[in-house]
Amino acid sequence: MKVLTLLHSLSIGGIEKTLFHCLPELQKENIEMTICCFKKGGNLEDDFKLKGVNIVYIKKTGSFFMDFIQLFLIAQKNNFDIIHSRLSYTSGGFALACKLLNIPFLVSIHNEFPATLISWTKKPLLAKIRKYYLRMHKFLTKKYASLIVGHSRSNLDRNFPDWKNSKQFTVLYNGVDFEYLTKKQDVIMDDFAKSYVEKLGDNAFKIIHIGTFKEQKNHLFMLESFSMLNPIINNYHLILLGDGELRKQIEDSVQNLGLQNNVHLIGFSKNVGTWLKQSDLFFFPSIFEGFANVIIEAQYLELPICASSIKPHFESVHNYYHKYFFSPIDNKECVLKLTEIINDIQEGKTGNKTSEIKQNMNERFSINQMAKNLISIYHRY
Incomplete structure (x- = not known):
């Protein structure tokens, strides 16, 4: 099974660390991981490469259309079985690309609230633009995602109040590699x-x-x-x-x-x-x-x-x-x-x-x- 995971970068963050420590179990199940990032040179990039993970890059544009085009081109050249976005609230363009390519698309919701353009919330006009921008992402994600994964119940409660009544949602609690930690x-x-x-x-x-x-x-x-x-x-x-x-x-x-x-x-x-x-x-x-x-x-x-x-x-x-x-x-x-x-x-x-x-x-x-x-x-x- 070939899985493409979308991430902002491979910095030392909770999302990146949990994915890294999941790799041994994923690889035992013959799940081949490719990671697509916006940024090069994250603190964990070399660690992922040593684990045999292929890393590709796209530009961060903030555009639905460019997200759609960039992922469509990458996915069209590869035979990915699943595409999994860890980009939470800004996954709309990617969801649409996967729908057209008939590739199962998973979206992880990692926060109660979107951090995207959070500084815009302090200015009324920009706050309104941000609101509609995120609303469009949410619409496309909800319409075209195969599964929406909440990494806490609170994340889903806040954003999709009726999630418990739909098979489109599930909860996946993060894990910690306690052996590595100590x-x-x-x-x-x-x-x-x-x-x-x-x-x-x-x-x-x-x-x-x-x-x-x-x-x-x-x-x-x-x-x-x-x-x-x-x-x-x-x-x-x-x-x-x-x-x-x-x-x-x-x-x-x-x-x-x-x-x-x-x-x-x-x-x-x-x-x-x-x-x-x-x-x-x-x-x-x-x-x-x-x-x-x-x-x-x-x-x-x-x-x-x-x-x-x-x-x-x-x-x-x-x-x-x-x-x-x-x-x-x-x-x-x-x-x-x-x-x-x-x-x-x-x-x-x-x-x-x-x-x-x-x-x-x-x-x-x-x-x-x-x-x-x-x-x-x-x-x-």
Whole structure:
């Protein structure tokens, strides 16, 4: 079976990582993967190539017609059995191409809300153009997709309220390769992470966030809330793994808040497990999400969670931590919940739950289970 998967790029993101770790099981089932990207040079590109994955590229134009033409030409030259778009809300042109070529077309919905042109929402005219642009994509996707895959129930509830009554929809929870997570991926970077955290001192309380620097992840809100905890006096440190378009704004905010010694911008790292193990609390104030694999990783490594009260988090975060949820637009509530969980951690109140939660994550969200479910979906066609 030959499957073409459409992705923005092969950067170190949740979508890309789960697909990479599904490859061994997919290949055992003789599923040959080709990936089509908008961008070259992603952090994981070489890793995929070493696994025998063929990578092709198309231009990102924002045009239904150009999406249609580019995919039509690629698919016409190859004998793909399935085309699977991981582009969520902007898959309309691709859906139409697959319909004309009579190729089964799957669309994954990875977020509750579209991040496409999100900056346009602040300007009335552009917001209206964006609304109709996304509406057309949704219409074409719904009309021509063979299957729409929600990576959380919340994603489908938000966008297709009647999805439970249609065979055109299914839910596929993301999985985590827990064995990979707990292994040393890079000895030098592993030692760097350990020594970096050690320099903060034994009495430092270490809060970590992992995510791309974009509006969805709510970094500026995060920094404002963190500053309200009096981190300098309390010896709190915020470790940020990731990078992206908002880096300059985040750096400026750190400077303006006077937190240069308490906020640590590390960049991307393949050694996520090491950084999580060195931390005391995982802080995740996203405005919207799809599922957020990194929350699963943190819980598996027995790290307590303080996260925003958006619907997907009620699916991915163990119910024990729901009492520490907060509104992603309410700094005061966020600080209140952070203070509560920090006190509970320091008093040892969370320690007796973390091993139980780890086991729960292992049972519900293993990469092998996800791969088996994905294979089962592919075998329908």
